[in-house]
Amino acid sequence: MHDNCPSFPGFESVSLEDSYVLGIAVHPGVLALKLDLLLLPAHPEYRSPLPGERACFRPATVVFSNVRDLHWTGQSVIKPGIDASGSTDFGSVDSLTRLDDSYKILGDWGEINLRADAPSLSIAPDPTS
Template sequence: MDITVHPAVLSFRLDLLLLPGHPDYGAALPGDRACFRQATIVFSPVHNLHWTRQSVVKPAINAESGTLDFGSVDFLTRDEDNYRLLGDWGTILLKSSTPSLSIDPSPSPDPNETA
């Protein structure tokens, strides 16, 4: 949904697919086909960052909600404190401490909405 780079910080805002067995797993929300939750992955402190193909990033716009979609994280590898991330938005190579993941709480169902 968003990629943000600030001095010493890289963050990804995304829709995260949770599988059964994950502590935050729950029923799919209306309109979803699986258990998706919004989440943020933060790499900090970032010591080195190289982002290729950044200039070709053109997010899609969701026709219903108007939100941006930069595509998915297709590949993430780690070798000690070196990370490689790949997606439609390009390739990011960085050196950082272990990233943190925060999952938004599941929104409460709208009592006025019918299934």
């Protein structure tokens, strides 16, 4: 069975493909991806971009808990990109799919295959409200 990211609860109306991966942390039993997450207009926390912003981005974290098995390939090619402001990121999440009882995550930072509980998404509060 294959499911794409929007079918995961809490991932509706966000675009991982247009978000930026700021960091990836692996700890015993946990995988966390720190993101600058793009919220789409249908998302309940969406707000119009402020002057100078190109879209509605918010700090967020995708967490896989109860990790039972994890394989991360392609780490040797990780080189962060640096934008004009000096901020660094590791590209985007090109895909996040469920394959029966496991997950596959692809991006410029490599490929992660893991067996874990379903991912959760937490979005930081809007600093302008």
